[in-house]
Amino acid sequence: MSDERSVTDQPGISLIxxxxxxxxxxxxxxRGNKWTLSLVIFLMSVAxxxxxxxxxxxxxxxxAADQQVxxxxxxxxxxxxxxxxxxxxxxxxxxxxxxSTPGVVAASARTLVPAGxxxxxxxxxxQIMAVDPSQERTTTIISRKMMSGAYLSDSDTDAIxxxxxxxxxxxxxxxxxxxxxxxxxxxxxxxxxxxxxxxRIKGIFYTKYFEADRQAFISNRTLEAMQPSYAGEAxxxxxxxxxxxxxxxxIARLKKTVPGGQFITWKEASGLMKSVxxxxxxxxxxLTSVGFIIAAVxxxxxxxxxxxxxxxxxxxxxxxxIKSYLVGSTYILQSTIYSMxxxxxxxAIFFGIIIPYFKVHPFKIPLGxxxxxxxxxxxxxxxxxxxxVSILAGMLPAILATRKPILDEIAGR
Amino acid sequence: xxxxxxxxxVRDLVKTYHLGEVDVPALRGVSLGIRKSDFLVITGRNGSxxxxxxxxxxxxxxxxxxxxxxxxxxxxxxxxxKRTSLRLRYLGYIFQEFALAExxxxxxxxxxxxxxxxxxxxxxxxxxxxxxxxxxKGLDKHQPNQLSGGEQQKVAIARSLINDPVVLFAxxxxxxxxxxAAGEVMNLFTNLNTDHxxxxxxxxxxxxxxxxxxxxxxxxxxxxxxx
Numbered sequence: 204m205s206d207e208r209s210v211t212d213q214p215g216i217s218l219i220x221x222x223x224x225x226x227x228x229x230x231x232x233x234r235g236n237k238w239t240l241s242l243v244i245f246l247m248s249v250a251x252x253x254x255x256x257x258x259x260x261x262x263x264x265x266x267a268a269d270q271q272v273x274x275x276x277x278x279x280x281x282x283x284x285x286x287x288x289x290x291x292x293x294x295x296x297x298x299x300x301x302x303s304t305p306g307v308v309a310a311s312a313r314t315l316v317p318a319g320x321x322x323x324x325x326x327x328x329x330q331i332m333a334v335d336p337s338q339e340r341t342t343t344i345i346s347r348k349m350m351s352g353a354y355l356s357d358s359d360t361d362a363i364x365x366x367x368x369x370x371x372x373x374x375x376x377x378x379x380x381x382x383x384x385x386x387x388x389x390x391x392x393x394x395x396x397x398x399x400x401x402x403r404i405k406g407i408f409y410t411k412y413f414e415a416d417r418q419a420f421i422s423n424r425t426l427e428a429m430q431p432s433y434a435g436e437a438x439x440x441x442x443x444x445x446x447x448x449x450x451x452x453x454i455a456r457l458k459k460t461v462p463g464g465q466f467i468t469w470k471e472a473s474g475l476m477k478s479v480x481x482x483x484x485x486x487x488x489x490l491t492s493v494g495f496i497i498a499a500v501x502x503x504x505x506x507x508x509x510x511x512x513x514x515x516x517x518x519x520x521x522x523x524x525i526k527s528y529l530v531g532s533t534y535i536l537q538s539t540i541y542s543m544x545x546x547x548x549x550x551a552i553f554f555g556i557i558i559p560y561f562k563v564h565p566f567k568i569p570l571g572x573x574x575x576x577x578x579x580x581x582x583x584x585x586x587x588x589x590x591x592v593s594i595l596a597g598m599l600p601a602i603l604a605t606r607k608p609i610l611d612e613i614a615g616r
Numbered sequence: 617x618x619x620x621x622x623x624x625x626v627r628d629l630v631k632t633y634h635l636g637e638v639d640v641p642a643l644r645g646v647s648l649g650i651r652k653s654d655f656l657v658i659t660g661r662n663g664s665x666x667x668x669x670x671x672x673x674x675x676x677x678x679x680x681x682x683x684x685x686x687x688x689x690x691x692x693x694x695x696x697x698k699r700t701s702l703r704l705r706y707l708g709y710i711f712q713e714f715a716l717a718e719x720x721x722x723x724x725x726x727x728x729x730x731x732x733x734x735x736x737x738x739x740x741x742x743x744x745x746x747x748x749x750x751x752x753k754g755l756d757k758h759q760p761n762q763l764s765g766g767e768q769q770k771v772a773i774a775r776s777l778i779n780d781p782v783v784l785f786a787x788x789x790x791x792x793x794x795x796x797a798a799g800e801v802m803n804l805f806t807n808l809n810t811d812h813x814x815x816x817x818x819x820x821x822x823x824x825x826x827x828x829x830x831x832x833x834x835x836x837x838x839x840x841x842x843x
Binding site: 209210217219220222223226227230231233234235515516519520521522523524525526527529608609610613 | 671674676677686687688689691696697700701702703704705706707709711715717718719720724728729731732733734735736759775776779
């Protein structure tokens with residue numbers, strides 16, 4: 204062998220030598236300390252779960268808020284009154300036209316009633332809407348969220364349904380400004396334009412969305428019985444579409460069906476919720492950045508400590524002629540495998556345990572029940588970032604270790 | 617009979633360690649030549665510079681000045697990549713503390729340097745032959761922690777032989793062994809030198825081990841004082 208060799212031979216990179224990192228890593232995984240390996244992978248998994256949990260939680264909050272706004276207050280699309288107008292004239296005809304537009308599932312005309320309610324000496328000024336109960340049943344979820352009593356019927360002329368935040372009672376968030384414990388069957392005095400009428404609380408609804416639960420509904424018949432001039436008029440028409448996200452093209456079609464109609468999307472109509480969700484998105488971005496930094500630091504420390512403990516072995520490998528890039532690649536490969544397994548196990552725990560758990564036991568906030576929502580593109584990005592950070596975290600100490608003098612490595616100096 | 621050419625030539629090698637503000641001269645102008653089939657034993661007291669000299673010869677460190685020629689080629693200022701390649705293909709190095717990879721079996725430790733050059737199957741065959749040569753037949757699947765100190769050192773010797781090196785360097789190879797294991801390891805070096813014409817350079821503290829070689833160099837304060 205030595206006869207064929209020359210000291211001046213230029214060492215190249217051969218394909219054969221590239222098996223070394225894979226060979227060393229396979230042995231490390233098979234025979235290394237299982238507890239250390241498990242701990243490292245566990246920490247990687249936790250770091251990854253932390254990164255996707257916060258994001259999914261905020262996605263869930265924003266999604267829940269969006270869904271509640273659409274399902275209870277604004278529909279996917281809202282038709283507003285034209286500038287300078289108090290009402291949308293000929294509302295039943297407008298609703299018919301809207302419902303015949305492709306992509307629209309249902310529409311409901313609502314009339315904001317400038318009225319006050321008096322219950323057991325408590326005077327309240329709440330948002331009271333006159334609606335066509337049949338239209339409302341197909342457009343919003345309120346009729347399906349009755350916690351006591353029943354929803355309005357088209358023939359009701361002396362009934363009102365009120366939200367939980369108006370009814371009040373023990374444990375109700377806005378009890379201080381409510382009727383402090385009204386029940387279905389109780390009577391309230393409805394006063395409008397100097398006219399009063401005693402209405403029966405037919406039902407109390409609870410959507411878990413505080414803004415919706417501060418509303419009360421009467422039928423159009425009740426309103427028209429007191430104020431006939433309101434017949435056929437509405438202040439808004441809310442429109443339910445087949446799916447969220449297709450509002451733009453449908454508005455374009457609606458503008459042809461109802462010329463001059465002031466249509467806005469639920470996002471534009473969401474008002475207060477818009478700033479709430481926007482704040483959540485900002486908090487999410489901040490926490491995500493912090494999460495990335497924590498994950499990166501955790502991963503870096505884990506890998507740095509692991510490699511630091513192997514400095515003597517790195518020195519010996521170099522001393523017996525294993526090229527530095529192969530030694531370095533071994534530890535880069537190691538951190539890649541750690542992170543990939545960490546991401547895989549973290550994902551399995553997240554999708555197999557955490558998400559199902561919060562589906563059954565959602566967070567209860569005044570916007571509604573919030574479970575975790577995963578944006579898969581975002582999830583993929585986070586997984587890639589964790590793996591890239593791990594590779595970089597492995598690369599830095601590996602490069603530093605292979606650049607030190609061999610004898611210093613062996614002696615651990 | 618004409619003398620064989622020198623495999624390794626050392627000319628006026630100087631190495632000084634800088635410990636904080638203190639300069640500690642380890643080699644102060646060492647010159648020597650090593651020929652094929654030499655069994656050179658280097659001895660001296662602690663701090664005499666013998667380990668430093670072996671590190672220089674084994675291309676594990678660079679001198680401050682002087683020249684180190686391997687088969688006539690100056691390797692002192694050679695690129696690290698080329699020196700790594702020479703350590704792999706030309707030199708075998710046996711450390712005092714065995715220096716085996718804990719997660720590899722005896723066989724895998726021996727195979728590792730050859731895997732840089734050849735297929736696993738070829739490496740495996742040769743590694744098994746070498747384990748048999750050093751008297752470890754049947755222990756190929758044992759990991760270092762399942763072997764005695766003497767057996768671990770024999771695995772390290774087998775590893776140093778896997779790429780058929782021109783010179784074997786042994787850094788106090790029996791320092792951590794009991795007398796029986798030390799005797800076995802010494803016999804192994806003697807056999808490698810006499811039966812297989814291996815060139816061996818060994819440093820030792822032990823007086824009786826200075827007799828195994830065919831050349832003896834004594835170092836004191838970084839210079840050769842006796843040959």
